[in-house]
Amino acid sequence: MESQGLVFNSVVFLFGFLPVALAVYYLVPGHLKNLVLLLESVIFYCWAGVEYLPLITVLIVINYLFGLILPRVKHRAGRIFCLVLPILCSAAALVFFKYTNFLIDTVNQITSAGLAQLSFLDVLPLGISYYVFKVISYVADVYTGKTEAERNPITFAAYVLFFPQLLVGPIVKYRDMAPALHATRHRCHAAQMEAGAEMFVFGLAKKVILADSIGALWSDLLSEEIGLANVSTPLAWLGIAAYSLQLYFDFAGYSEMSNGLSKLMGFDCPANFDLPYISSSITEFWRRWHISLSSWFRDYIYIPLGGNRRGLPRQLFNMLVVWALTGIWHGASWNFICWGLYYFVLLTIEKIFLLKYLKKGRVWPHIYTLFFIVLGWGIFTANVAGAELPLLMSRLFIPSGGISPVYYLRNYGVLLILGVLFSTALPGMFWQWAKKHAVLRTVLVGCVMVLSVAFVVASTNNSPLYAGF
Template sequence: MLFSSIPFAFYFLPVVLIAYFVVPFRFKNAILLLFSLIFYGWGEPIYLLLMVTSIVMGYIFGLLIEKYRGTAKAKVFVVLSVVVSLGLLGWFKYADFAVSSLNTLGLNLVLPNVALPIGISFYTFQILSYTIDVYRGDVPAQKSIVDFGAYVSMFPQLIAGPIVRYSDVAAQLRVRTHSLEKASLGVRRLLIGLGKKILIANQLGQLVEICRASNQPSVVFSWMCAVAFALQIYFDFSGYSDMAIGLGKIFGFDLMENFDHPFMSRSVSEFWRRWHMSLGSWFRDYVYIPLGGNRVPFARWCLNVLVVWFLTGLWHGAAWNFVLWGLYFAVFLVLEKLFLAKWLKKLPGAVARIPVLLILLVSFVLFNAGSLSQFGSDVASMFGMNGLPFLSAQSVYYLRSYALLLIVAIVGATPLVRKVGLRLEKTAVMTWLEPVALCALLLAVTAFLVGGSFNPFLYFRF
């Protein structure tokens, strides 16, 4: 079920909210678990079994690791937990990719044709962080399978993150406060997220589709496509994170922030501290630092970076363009360590962002490419290397048609809106203006949902 759908917003959510708030606190996690399973099973009921299996195994492994803490058995169980979790992820997400890749080497293996269960990358990483943290002694094992199940399957962040660490919500699973203040901030955040997804990301998605399907390609069209896609994926994914954080607040949880205006970064490393922060910190804590982090010789550090970014790319999708996307960032991170960071620091703020934005735009062209040849062709088109005209009648038309949306999206990707919002929040007029604006936002997103707007969800493939 998508957050940006009528069934979720006006059928599922009201029922969950009523059920959640009428039961006493001790049953709230059970209600969350129950409705999260319904939410998960809505689209693909068959994968409920996988979800329940993952929960039960994570729960049992946690208890066993704690029981045998300090002994070799604990190590065996944590390794088993990692192998089973990654095994399930590997089979359901990467089996087809692995087989088709092997087949390109001359083998003739039969494709298993495994369908990708929604959100498997997110909840697998949550379970992994839990069992590893229990093994490390950072958190005690969860004794209640209901609470553990609620943590793993919690619908606000189930399909698009943020990747919530058990250590961040363990206390909140036991005790959390529900207040009008928190809920009102949650409602506001939820609506902002819906607005980002439906009013901006989906509209930009239409522009991307138009650019890609155009029979009058041009250099300007290629740039428009690249910019629109980069903004689309930002507003899509950060919009989902806003919705998750907002819903979390309504249910009394404080989930971690996942985005911090990433396109304002002055370096690639800064970008990854601002983009999908929960994934970046997960790889840092569970892969990069265990590999030695940056306290190793330079050559080893380069290898660590390559491993981490190979995995980051692979996490995003079972295709070579995603792997290359990860490695592309690894190359720039190494270059930044060698000289690029110093060079960028010398540039004035706004100028320093230009090469970084260019690197990011090209990266998203790779991200969006169906194949490597498509990527090559797209980049060649952007730089006028395949004989395309600079402008075409269609590109002029669609540039004019989407100009305002692109401007809104570009401004919205900067901290300007937040700054203005914070300044206005302290004024008396905002007290009355905010509820009106939120009602208008609810009506606008409902109108786009009812009008059957273009509604892809880019992160489903993860």
């Protein structure tokens, strides 16, 4: 269960919080901008209640202090201690709040110990999976000398709590944000802000027009009235394909909104998605999907474990660790672990022999990649009631009759075509062309913004799927 924070796709954020936050941020002088940013982020964080404010405060203080201490310790053992201790604290907080009940459940199943669940852990502290990874990357980067420690606690807290990234990431490293955080003059400039506005509007449209509308197909099939068990095999495939599109536009749209807000406030953050569904291998897919997460695992788990420098068996072991962790990061549930290991197997096969054939192919690598990605989302969503894995797999792979896909193709046809189209590079190419014409560009952004607001007003707020992770 997730707690409902202040989601971007709500009237209260778009026309309440955001204009006030931006106006104050722009109006205060440069040396106060980080303080304002911090205060705004605290309000944003506490929107759903103040109960977890102490937790994040403690984590900020610990990581801030050890960041300061680390460069002063010369002794090797001392340095390692100062690295490991704050990481352990942060990771322990994540494990405790996210996985305790899962562990209790697992122990109960194995030993029938009958341990009671901790009900206060039913609601995951807002954004904990994201900010814990941010602070770990900070301490690790200070340790390796990739960045200087942050001396100003306000600046450091503003980085950790930075409201555009608080709910669903992306997990942006401190070193990527440090230059702008230290710019006291001309932090925001119009060209960057304009790019941010465009990015925010397009991200909002992806979330509220595409993701939420397409997602209704899959949730309809899971409803009590329909039920996967009554669905024909073609409709089951259509459903899981629609879910794949929903997941992409939901998360990519939210990430774009976040990066757009960052740009509006003077921060350039790396893209979190790069058209993942046009990949021609699973290896490529993971370079294009949730980039901030996979690069975090690469930089702070895979490479420190030795990466590919210690021979193939060791490399495979490192990959196993990374993908088991990637799986469980997505949630305290077995299906996420299976989903991570599923990718471990696929990536291993590609690494050992398949990749060179994939590089030669033209069409079939795309079909192969999409097939396994879509199937992967089936495993990914198997903890949702009504989407149990054996049921879904039997509907997908044992040809069976039932409700035909005709109604759903008719009702969602245009949306599905749009979804496929916007998963390709074509809209981006069109935008590159349209950008050159000031009038066309302005009209386009204006129309998309108006339409998106209409969808925001007409819907009850759908919180992003990825806020639960």
